[in-house]
Amino acid sequence: MAARDELERTAPMRLNHRICPTGEAVVDLDGDLDILSADVAVHYVTDVIDRHLGPVTVNLTALAFCDARGLTALVRMAGYAERKGCPFRLASLSPRLIKIMRITRLDRRFLTSQASALDGDGCVRTLTPGQARKANQST
Numbered sequence: 001m002a003a004r005d006e007l008e009r010t011a012p013m014r015l016n017h018r019i020c021p022t023g024e025a026v027v028d029l030d031g032d033l034d035i036l037s038a039d040v041a042v043h044y045v046t047d048v049i050d051r052h053l054g055p056v057t058v059n060l061t062a063l064a065f066c067d068a069r070g071l072t073a074l075v076r077m078a079g080y081a082e083r084k085g086c087p088f089r090l091a092s093l094s095p096r097l098i099k100i101m102r103i104t105r106l107d108r109r110f111l112t113s114q115a116s117a118l119d120g121d122g123c124v125r126t127l128t129p130g131q132a133r134k135a136n137q138s139t
Contacts, residue, residue, distance in 0.1 A: 012031060012037070013029065013031040013036075013041055014028075014031050015040070015041060017048050019052070022123060023055070024054060024055040024056070024057055024123065025048050025054060025055070026056075026059050027044070027048055028059045028061070030062035031063070032064055032067075033063055033065070033066045033067075033069075034069055038070055039073075041073050041077075042073045042076050042077055045058060045077045046080045049084055049088075050084070054086070054087075055086065057088075057089050060091065063094065066097055071104060078109065089110075
């Protein structure tokens with residue numbers, strides 16, 4: 001009964017995407033990326049990769065929670081993009097997620113590439129090396 005109550009309290013993952021004027025697809029992950037939503041999120045992002053055939057950025061601005069299954073989902077998305085020859089990056093990681101990635105050494109996979117942030121239109125802008133260093137040091 002307690003597990004069922006917990007399941008009902010869990011906020012669903014909301015997914016959407018847009019194509020920016022630069023041609024880049026931005027996928028918004030909103031909610032919890034966890035054992036309940038990871039497979040759905042991977043399916044959604046891989047579908048965007050297949051259909052778009054251009055750079056894909058996953059926007060984590062509204063990501064409230066990410067567990068081990070969620071981290072695995074991000075790795076699966078990146079691996080799929082790599083196999084398809086699709087540039088892939090994460091944008092707007094929270095300090096908490098950056099810390100988890102450092103602990104698990106996923107920072108070497110995700111944070112060593114160019115850092116990204118979203119502009120006012122929700123499209124990606126690449127941070128200069130100084131801006132990226134400052135963003136990473138603030139965590």
